[in-house]
Structure formats: C-alpha cells, structure tokens
Amino acid sequence: MRRPGRGEQAVRNNEAILVAAREIFLADPRAPVAAVAERAKVGIGALYRRYPGKEDLLRTLCHDGLKTFIAEAEQAALEPDDWTAFATFLRGVVQADVHSLTVHLAGTFTPTEQMNADAELAADLAAGLIERARPHLRADIEAADITLLLEMCAAVRLPDAARTGELRDRCLTVLLDGLRTAGPLPGPPPRVLELNWRWLST
Amino acid sequence: MRRPGRGEQAVRNNEAILVAAREIFLADPRAPVAAVAERAKVGIGALYRRYPGKEDLLRTLCHDGLKTFIAEAEQAALEPDDWTAFATFLRGVVQADVHSLTVHLAGTFTPTEQMNADAELAADLAAGLIERARPHLRADIEAADITLLLEMCAAVRLPDAARTGELRDRCLTVLLDGLRTAGPLPGPPPRVLELNWRWLST
DNA sequence: GCGGAACGGAACGAAGTATTCCGCTCCGAT
DNA sequence: ATCGGAGCGGAATACTTCGTTCCGTTCCGC
Numbered sequence: 001m002r003r004p005g006r007g008e009q010a011v012r013n014n015e016a017i018l019v020a021a022r023e024i025f026l027a028d029p030r031a032p033v034a035a036v037a038e039r040a041k042v043g044i045g046a047l048y049r050r051y052p053g054k055e056d057l058l059r060t061l062c063h064d065g066l067k068t069f070i071a072e073a074e075q076a077a078l079e080p081d082d083w084t085a086f087a088t089f090l091r092g093v094v095q096a097d098v099h100s101l102t103v104h105l106a107g108t109f110t111p112t113e114q115m116n117a118d119a120e121l122a123a124d125l126a127a128g129l130i131e132r133a134r135p136h137l138r139a140d141i142e143a144a145d146i147t148l149l150l151e152m153c154a155a156v157r158l159p160d161a162a163r164t165g166e167l168r169d170r171c172l173t174v175l176l177d178g179l180r181t182a183g184p185l186p187g188p189p190p191r192v193l194e195l196n197w198r199w200l201s202t
Numbered sequence: 203m204r205r206p207g208r209g210e211q212a213v214r215n216n217e218a219i220l221v222a223a224r225e226i227f228l229a230d231p232r233a234p235v236a237a238v239a240e241r242a243k244v245g246i247g248a249l250y251r252r253y254p255g256k257e258d259l260l261r262t263l264c265h266d267g268l269k270t271f272i273a274e275a276e277q278a279a280l281e282p283d284d285w286t287a288f289a290t291f292l293r294g295v296v297q298a299d300v301h302s303l304t305v306h307l308a309g310t311f312t313p314t315e316q317m318n319a320d321a322e323l324a325a326d327l328a329a330g331l332i333e334r335a336r337p338h339l340r341a342d343i344e345a346a347d348i349t350l351l352l353e354m355c356a357a358v359r360l361p362d363a364a365r366t367g368e369l370r371d372r373c374l375t376v377l378l379d380g381l382r383t384a385g386p387l388p389g390p391p392p393r394v395l396e397l398n399w400r401w402l403s404t
Numbered sequence: 405g406c407g408g409a410a411c412g413g414a415a416c417g418a419a420g421t422a423t424t425c426c427g428c429t430c431c432g433a434t
Numbered sequence: 435a436t437c438g439g440a441g442c443g444g445a446a447t448a449c450t451t452c453g454t455t456c457c458g459t460t461c462c463g464c
Contacts, residue, residue, distance in 0.1 A: 010410065030232070032452055034413095043412030044454085054453065103357075138379075148358055148373055155305075155357030156350055159399055166389035167396075171350060173387050178380025185375050187368035194369075197361055211430095212441065234421055236444095245443030246423085256422065411460070417453095424447075434437080 016040040017047055021061055026097065029104040033057070055109040062109070065101035066118045069093055073125035086133035087176055089126070090150070094168050099154035106198035137179055142189040149175050218242040219249055223263055228299065231306040235259070257311040264311070267303035268320045271295055275327035288335035289378055291328070292352070296370050301356035308400035339381055344391040351377050 020040035024031045033054050037044045051057040076089035093099070111119075123143075130143050153172050158164045222242035226233045235256050239246045253259040278291035295301070313321075325345075332345050355374050360366045 013410090033454085034452075037412090043410095045413070045456085046411055048454070049410070145372070145376075148369065149376070152354040152357050152373060155354050158396055160396075163396065167350060167392055169388050170347070170391070171354060173385070174347075174351070174377060174380035176380070177383040177385060178376035178378070181379040181383070183375070183379065186371050189372070190369055194360055194362075194365065215442090235423085236421075239443090245441095247425085247444070248442055250423070251441070406464085407462105409460105409462085412458095414456090414458105416455080418451105419453100420451080421449085422447105423449105425445090427443100429440105429442075431440085432438095434435100 013040070013042050013046055014050065017042060017050065017057075018061070018064070021057055022101075025058065025061060025105065026100050029108065058105050059109045059112065059115070062101050062105050063112070063115050063118070065096075065098045066115060066122060068096045069098045069122050070118065070125060072096060072098075073122065073129060077125065077129060082132040083136045086129050086136075089129050090146075090172060090176065091169065093150060094153045094172050095165055097154065099150045100157070103151055103154055103198070107200075111199070138181055138183065138185070140185050140189070141179060144190040144192060144195055145185075147195050148190055149179075215242065215244050215248055216252065219244060219252065219259075220263070220266070223259055224303075227260065227263060227307065228302050231310065260307050261311045261314065261317070264303050264307050265314070265317050265320070267298075267300045268317060268324060270298050271300045271324050272320065272327060274298060274300075275324065275331060279327065279331060284334040285338045288331050288338075291331050292348075292374060292378065293371065295352060296355045296374050297367055299356065301352045302359070305353055305356055305400070309402075312403075313401070340383055340385065340387070342387050342391070343381060346392040346394060346397055347387075349397050350392055351381075 017036065017040045020042075021036045024036045024039050033047065034044055036057070037047045040047070047057075051060070072092035073089055076085050076092060079085035079088055126146065127143050130137075130141075130146055134141075152175070153168050156164060156168045156171055158167065219238065219242045222244075223238045226238045226241050235249065236246055238259070239249045242249070249259075253262070274294035275291055278287050278294060281287035281290055328348065329345050332339075332343075332348055336343075354377070355370050358366060358370045358373055360369065
C-alpha cells in the first residue's frame with residue numbers, strides 16, 4: 001500500500017518531525033521550534049500543521065517516552081530470573097533515554113489525564129520489578145531510589161549518541177553492582193513528592 | 203577592624219553577589235543577571251560595578267569551583283588510608299557541588315589561562331588519589347570514569363539544597379560500593395576528549 | 405487543467421535580557 | 435558645615451530571540 005508523492009512525504013514528515021524533535025530537545029530542552037523543523041528538513045509550516053503549538057509537540061514527545069518506559073518494563077517482566085528482569089529493565093530504560101525526556105521536559109507543558117494514568121501504571125510496573133529483585137538488593141533500597149539512579153544515568157551525555165549509550169551502560173553496571181552490596185545507606189530515601197517537584201505548577 | 207557604613211555594605215555585597223550568583227546559576231545556568239542582583243538584594247548597578255559583564259561573573263564562579271575542587275583534593279590527600287582518602291575526596295567534591303558548576307556553566311564563557319592551569323592541577327591531584335585507591339577498585343576503572351560518576355551525582359537535584367546533599371551522599375554510597383566489586387565493565391572508558399566536549403568552542 | 409492538501413519560509417509581534425545611565429545616598433576629609 | 439566622590443538602585447535602552455501566523459508555491463488525483 002504505497003502512498004505516492006505528497007502523501008508519502010506527509011507520512012515521512014510525521015516521523016521525521018518526531019525524530020528530529022527528540023534529538024533537538026534532548027540536546028537542549030529550550031531549543032526553538034525552528035531548530036526542529038530544520039533538523040527534520042521540513043518547513044515550519046509543516047510542523048505547525050501537525051502540532052498546534054510547541055507545548056503539544058513536547059507533550060507528545062514526553063508521552064512517547066512514557067509509553068516506551070512501560071513497554072520496557074512489560075518486556076523485562078517476562079524474564080523469569082528476578083535479578084535479570086530488574087537489570088534488563090534498567091538497561092532498557094537507560095538505553096531508551098527515557099529519563100532525559102522526563103527530566104528535561106518536565107514543567108514545559110501541562111500533562112494530560114492520559115499521561116497521569118500512564119505515569120501511574122509505569123510506577124506500578126517498576127515497583128513490581130523492584131519487588132521481585134528485592135531479595136538481591138541491599139536492604140534499604142526503595143523504589144524511589146531507583147528513580148534517582150535512572151536520572152543519574154541520564155546525566156551521562158555526549159554529542160555522540162551511540163557512545164553515550166556505551167558509557168551509560170558502563171556507569172549503570174557500577175550502579176547495579178553497588179545495589180547488591182550489603183552495607184547501610186546514609187540518610188532517608190527520597191520521598192515521592194521530592195522526586196516530582198519538577199511537575200509542580202509554576 | 204570594623205568598616206563602617208558604605209564600605210561595610212560594599213564588602214558584604216561582594217560576598218552576597220557571589221553567593222547569590224552561585225544559587226541562581228546552579229538552579230538555572232541561563233538565568234538573567236537581574237535575578238542574581240535581586241537574590242543578592244543588590245541593584246544591578248552594584249553588580250556591574252564589580253563584573254564587566256555576565257561572562258566575567260560566570261567565569262569567576264566557575265574558577266571558584268575549580269579552586270574548591272583542588273582544596274578538597276589536597277585536604278583528602280592528607281588522609282593516610284588510601285581508600286578513605288579517595289572516598290573523602292569524592293564526598294567532599296559532591297557535597298561542594300563543584301560539578302554542577304562545571305557541567306552547567308561550561309561553554310558559557312572562555313576560560314582564562316589560569317583556569318586551564320588550575321584544571322590541569324586539579325586533574326593531577328585527582329589522578330593521584332585514584333592511583334592510591336586503585337588496589338581497592340575494580341580493575342578496569344580509570345580516572346576518566348570518576349569524572350563521569352561525579353557528574354552523575356551532580357544530576358541529583360532538588361529544590362532543597364540540604365536534602366539534595368543527603369540524597370547525593372546516598373547515591374554516592376551506592377556508586378562507591380559499586381566501584382569496589384570485581385566484575386568487568388562493558389565498553390571502553392571515556393576518553394579525555396569525550397569529557398571535555400562542552401568546552402569546545404561553539 | 406483544476407481544486408485543494410501540504411509545503412516552505414519570510415514576516416510579525418511579544419518577550420526577555422545584557423548593559424548603560426543617571427539621580428540619589430552616605431562617608432570621610434577639609 | 436560642606437563638598438567630592440564612591441557606591442547604590444533601578445528605569446530605560448537597544449537588541450536578540452523565539453512562537454506563531456500567513457501567504458504564495460508545488461504537486462496529486464481527478
């Protein structure tokens with residue numbers, strides 16, 4: 001079912017804009033919309049035809065990331081070995097770079113109802129994986145700690161995306177090994193509200 | 203040796219501006235200069251009397267961070283136990299939040315010759331501490347890896363500075379434990395040029 | 405050929421912000 | 435008392451930077 005000419009271009013643009021937006025906004029969350037259009041090799045008009053405004057584009061991007069997170073969690077949950085499931089989950093999420101989106105774009109748009117629901121689902125799935133892995137984890141690790149660790153991995157960032165992935169995997173390995181040791185951790189674990197501050201209005 | 207009146211205020215402002223600038227620019231590297239003045243309870247004029255332009259302020263701030271880094275390294279090096287020296291160094295640097303400055307402000311100004319020299323000294327001091335700790339570290343850790351781990355800790359950030367410090371310590375503990383385990387790490391370690399890309403001109 | 409869907413990108417207007425400028429205040433010396 | 439000027443505050447200036455709109459053009463499908 002091949003779409004010829006203009007129609008074909010339109011379909012390609014749909015994709016190209018999202019890919020470009022991801023690259024641009026991951027590199028700089030405050031980048032101008034025009035930069036996305038340029039990267040996508042598309043006129044600004046073509047972009048605004050699809051998204052009523054910048055905020056909608058950001059929202060879509062972030063929601064996509066959330067869906068990826070959920071998909072990774074569901075995928076990893078299929079793994080029978082508890083620790084492997086947990087590690088696979090973390091590696092998948094880190095490689096997908098989901099948290100860069102979340103961390104950088106949080107607060108730049110108001111989430112939809114659907115996004116909130118998905119976020120809750122995502123949290124539940126993650127909690128399940130962590131619970132399964134708990135026997136292998138140091139005693140005082142909580143789910144909220146994992147969020148923090150994921151954000152830490154997202155902080156590893158180079159101009160070269162592929163290399164960034166390699167280095168993140170390297171860092172994540174150190175973290176994972178650190179999660180299995182026995183000693184106590186200092187201070188109380190993060191509370192949910194402490195992790196969600198980016199979303200608080202204003 | 204008390205300085206009365208205007209002179210007293212001037213001295214206080216010197217400090218107030220730097221403290222305010224640190225807080226403001228750590229929270230948002232692109233914050234307007236006016237925000238610093240407001241936070242410091244100082245007129246913009248008072249600020250521009252001291253720094254010819256925004257870039258000079260940022261440079262000063264970053265250079266101060268570099269000096270802090272050096273001081274922490276020298277301080278930690280006094281510790282006789284190799285591992286304790288290493289851990290003390292990392293905890294000190296993380297608590298001082300040096301890397302937030304580096305990571306966020308890199309590229310917003312051109313470094314002075316003195317800064318480059320200090321940066322080299324800092325690298326040497328850090329390398330010395332890492333070398334001392336090497337017997338306790340997993341085999342394939344390199345100095346450049348430590349830079350990355352410090353940047354990761356800097357990514358932990360909350361509105362409340364004190365709480366941020368607590369959580370960073372928590373995360374750093376996981377990392378430190380991960381650094382002592384035995385397994386191999388995936389991928390090649392970061393190269394120096396990969397870590398310095400933020401400084402490359404435009 | 406025609407109509408309209410889709411495009412590209414110039415132009416517009418609202419913000420935001422680095423820096424300048426100037427009138428005012430207060431200290432210290434004469 | 436008075437005066438000079440160091441230091442201050444913050445309004446005004448002069449741009450720059452975007453988000454968004456608009457319109458002429460292109461290209462299919464009929």
